Amino acid sequence: MRIEKNQLKNVTVNQLMAMGRDILLSYNKLDAAIDARLLALHVLQCNTAELIMHGNEKIAEHLKESYMYMIARRAQGTPLQYITNSQEFMGLEFYVDERVLIPRQDTETLVETIIEYSKKHVLQQAVEIGTGSGCISVALAHYIKNLHITSMDICENALDVARKNVQAHQLEDYITLANSDVFKAYDGEEESLDMIVSNPPYITFEECKGLMQEVKEYEPRKALTDGGDGLKFYREITREGKKYLKQNGLLAYEIGYLQGKDVCAILEQEGFTQIKLIQDLAQRDRVVIGTKI
Incomplete structure (x- = not known):
């Protein structure tokens, strides 16, 4: 799945996670939704409660780029733990x-x-x-x-x-x-x-x-x-x-x-x-x- 740059403008945290999930699903990643959420937690440096609380807020451009880069690595097969180093x-x-x-x-x-x-x-x-x-x-x-x-x-x-x-x-x-x-x-x-x-x-x-x-x-x-x-x-x-x-x-x-x-x-x-x-x-x-x- 390819995401055009204009699709990433003015997206919320929840929308970005949904994009990440869909990309991972298109690469047959079984835990696509979980991985998409865990990568969001990592990029935003927040906990689950904060992620839920701020899910409808717009996400900064540099954080979007970091997130999509990590999603791409995960889609290609890099284990989640090597991406988050944790x-x-x-x-x-x-x-x-x-x-x-x-x-x-x-x-x-x-x-x-x-x-x-x-x-x-x-x-x-x-x-x-x-x-x-x-x-x-x-x-x-x-x-x-x-x-x-x-x-x-x-x-x-x-x-x-x-x-x-x-x-x-x-x-x-x-x-x-x-x-x-x-x-x-x-x-x-x-x-x-x-x-x-x-x-x-x-x-x-x-x-x-x-x-x-x-x-x-x-x-x-x-x-x-x-x-x-x-x-x-x-x-x-x-x-x-x-x-x-x-x-x-x-x-x-x-x-x-x-x-x-x-x-x-x-x-x-x-x-x-x-x-x-x-x-x-x-x-x-x-x-x-x-x-x-």
Whole structure:
């Protein structure tokens, strides 16, 4: 759908949102009305109540242009979160862009599992492998008192994003960012960690081919897949990580919903005990945890 410039003259907020919705519908965006409204909230820097209250007011020219540019990006497939540079996770706001995966609700199951675990077990020193946006580490450090995390990622660009989020939530005293390929550059002492946590690239090479356009073409591929069977990093982190865990230390993973048995078997083969498979809100396998003997 093409919008001529004269159609944008003297339009109200509601009329502009309707135009945005119609453009997105013409590009088969399923959440067209929701996306059009969320982009309006972002451009106008207002809340929902203010948007309703001022919906019949005329909108400034520069704001119209910004809005239509964002609608065009969304129509072409750019994820909404990369346009607004924002995503909510565990009740906290995170900065995101094309350098990192967009935090997802499925991952909240991993964080919630660890928070529950921390109510009965002391968690003071931890490592996160593949921190990306930093959402897991930030949420854990926010909700678990006196937890110190070394958050590692192989990608410096991802660490730049994580740094923004650590600073935004004022957690610099609790989160240390480090550039490392799994444990290769980690200089921590052996048997010093209460926990290792990771949401590694677990999508198989074949599954990547069938991903939605917005995931496959916009989110960083290296954060999605290991280029093989999706189990590479579970094997490596479990094997290398156990020497850094204290006795009874926790290993916690997010997994693909078809990987439960395989990841549990990896932990068992490496001598972990109290292995549990936990489901997400959709009753799909989503988290595996185990403790070091």
